[in-house]
Amino acid sequence: MDSTQLHVAIFSSPGMGHLIPVLVLGNQLATHHNIKITILTITTNSSSPEIEFLKKKKNIEIIHVPSVDISHLIDSNTKVLTQLRLMVREALPGIRSVIASMNHRLDALIVDIFGTQILPIAQEFNIAKYVFHTTSAWALALFIYLQVLDQKTEGEYVDLKQPLEIPGCKALRPDDVVDPMMDRSDQQYHEYLKLTIEYTCFDGILINTWEDLEGETIKALRSNEKLQQGLKVPLPIYPIGPLRRTVEITERDEVIQWLDKQNYESILFVSFGSGGALSSQQMIELAWGLELSQQKFVWVVRPPSDGDPDNAYLKSNGSDTRGTFEYLPEGFLTRTKDMGLVVPMWANQVEILSHSSVGGFMSHCGWNSTVESLTNGVPMIAWPLHAEQKMNAAMLTEELGVAIRPAVLPTKKMVKREEIQGMVRILMDTKEGKSIREKAKKLKISAENALSEGGSSYNSMCELVKDIRTR
Structure with missing residues (x-):
């Protein structure tokens, strides 16, 4: 040649x-x-x-x-x-x-x-x-x-x-x-x-x-x-x-250090991508759903967007409101301090998804995030927001069987705290969730091959x- x-x-x-x-x-x-x-x-x-x-x-x-x-x-x-x-x-x-x-x-x-x-x-x-x-x-x-x-x-x-x-x-x-x-x-x-x-x-x-x-x-x-x-x-x-x-850990940041202390596959990672923003009311329901589930989590929180989702996507860098979290339910951070980690704006997603303590991913189903989840054998709660993400969610749930999703699309109807609580528990703490996880792990091997x-x-x-x- x-x-x-x-x-x-x-x-x-x-x-x-x-x-x-x-x-x-x-x-x-x-x-x-x-x-x-x-x-x-x-x-x-x-x-x-x-x-x-x-x-x-x-x-x-x-x-x-x-x-x-x-x-x-x-x-x-x-x-x-x-x-x-x-x-x-x-x-x-x-x-x-x-x-x-x-x-x-x-x-x-x-x-x-x-x-x-x-x-x-x-x-x-x-x-x-x-x-x-x-x-x-x-x-x-x-x-x-x-x-x-x-x-x-x-x-x-x-x-x-x-x-x-x-x-x-x-x-x-x-x-x-x-x-x-x-x-x-x-x-x-x-x-x-x-x-x-x-x-x-x-x-x-x-x-x-x-x-x-x-x-x-x-x-x-x-x-x-x-x-x-x-x-x-x-x-x-x-x-x-x-x-x-690829995973390039040069120093173990606060999130990775926290994950190091958690049990194997016990953590739900929650992130909606660099351009994903929820409404104020949906964010409150999500917070309550996570709290009620009693499952441990890492949640990357961005300020809510009650306007046009396209503008939220294009202005995805947003204003950095580190440490304020005034849009979360009153007392949420205090009540969940031993249960979850709330991270402002951005987290190192590849490193988090590859960590052994992470057992699930609530995701907007952007294709980059989908690929990063599948190649780490992590099953998903599909929460599509933009672009072709609804197609990705349909494929993940119906064809591949590596995800669950709300009964009604989040872009069409508010997902209530009770349904969020149920989805988190199914994925993280049931036989059904274990079966979904096994399918995700098979795809990880197929990706490597x-x-x-x-x-x-x-x-x-x-x-x-x-x-x-x-x-």
Whole structure:
């Protein structure tokens, strides 16, 4: 095989949820395939732990594309996907300048889901181009089939009486459609449709999943002719996951030290991601539910958001209200001081989920968090909030059997303390919970096998590198 070093650029849209898998992919290609990686990112968060860690790698360069002002293009009703698309669109001249000024020719450009507008730049410089789909294969299948659904569906998807059929895949309940599909008259839906068209012009699609997890769906993506009606030509599919952050404990912080003192698999970790915020009333119900369950917990608390959840997502850094917690029930911290640990704003999720004392995860079901939970064999209480998280929750509960969830979606109805208490106890302290945990542990082993030498994802990554090299 040709031993000359490849040069690959990977683009990340704004937001830690997009940046993290891009950084992990870059690290994987640089470390295991000796590829020179340049990561392009529109982000102001240049001091994230992941970026700081990768800056020390000799094969990885990180370039921050100048951020852009889109305030004149949006109003208070502009949805998050539209805003992300506009940010990338406005940044295209800066991205082109960065690529044009590189002192070596790129062998390939990999973009995340919102970076597909970079396509003309890749074509101008005659660079092989790939999309990194950072969510599930099922979400990708819906995405690819959307052009067909758009033509044959009348009215709103959420008002349909029957599930949406996706050829070769699990059908999708109208309640679980992704956020951009919930209002077909909104600009966000039209941007989403454009995305699906842009996907079809790339040379291949990388997915952060693995064969054992979504075998039937991956098979459909590769060979189901009805599903591929959404593509101009069938594209190579590369399941290369589960890519997740590695545990890098340099010093044991307060949370890890507290976990060190707890019993094996006795702790429920509660976190809704960097962009997840609950309403004030829901936060009170959650606090009471945790307290009534009498199960130990670590809860990462962010200030409540009683406004638009999209704004909460985009302003996910929020105002840091460390130590105040005035929005929790009166006396909650005192009453639970021996039972739980309340952490303001942020905690080191990878280290927590990999700790032996953690036995469950109440999660928003973002795909990064889902992958981090599954690869540590930790079962979940699914609490979806944004984007494709309802799909992830449905897959985790109904197909994989590694999670339980509220009877009604938290985005539709307040989840009361009694139901929260019940879910926590089921997961942490019953035979049913033990069965769910055993299934999660089997998936952990399957994930390790997929990534090991000769495993399905390892081989898929090798195929990708081979394809880049022969173009």
